[in-house]
Amino acid sequence: MLADTGYHSQENLERCAAAGIDPYIPAARQRHNPPLAERLADDPPEPQGQPTTAEATAYRLRTRDGKARYAKRKATVETVFGIIKQVQGFRQFLLRGLRAVQGEWALVCLGWNLKRLFALKG
Incomplete structure (x- = not known):
């Protein structure tokens, strides 16, 4: 599920997790037009241990797949x-x-x- 920053809350993230939905909801507003090196960077390492739903969502948004999915919201x-x-x-x-x-x-x-x-x- 793609949503903007206004929908980021622990309650919403937990509801998505309970429904089996992977949320792509950033905690803070994302910059438009990040530098090319940032857009082409490799995926960051996965969080260790048992990440919270907020940590898992933040990680998901930093991956190449997450960036590509979330970018579709901005395409208009x-x-x-x-x-x-x-x-x-x-x-x-x-x-x-x-x-x-x-x-x-x-x-x-x-x-x-x-x-x-x-x-x-x-």
Whole structure:
């Protein structure tokens, strides 16, 4: 089960365990766009002994499989359009005509892609 930080509680983790569900619920907000080395790092060693449900959940989120599963929650195009509108301040086309608008949109997308590449580089 994938859920955001607001659903992380000992009670929720225990209910998931009792139902046989592996929860992927981070205890704290996760950064967007972690550095490449962090994203490609090997899985950490498993917790020793009998880990608590919170420790098991935290470990699960640090594995490659856990990162890949949780990343699916963040995959939405709405975020891109929201950033283009709010952060980049693009709210309307300034040019007229299909060809001019296509060129203007290409520049907006180029700006987004450069911003994204810079963020991914770390």
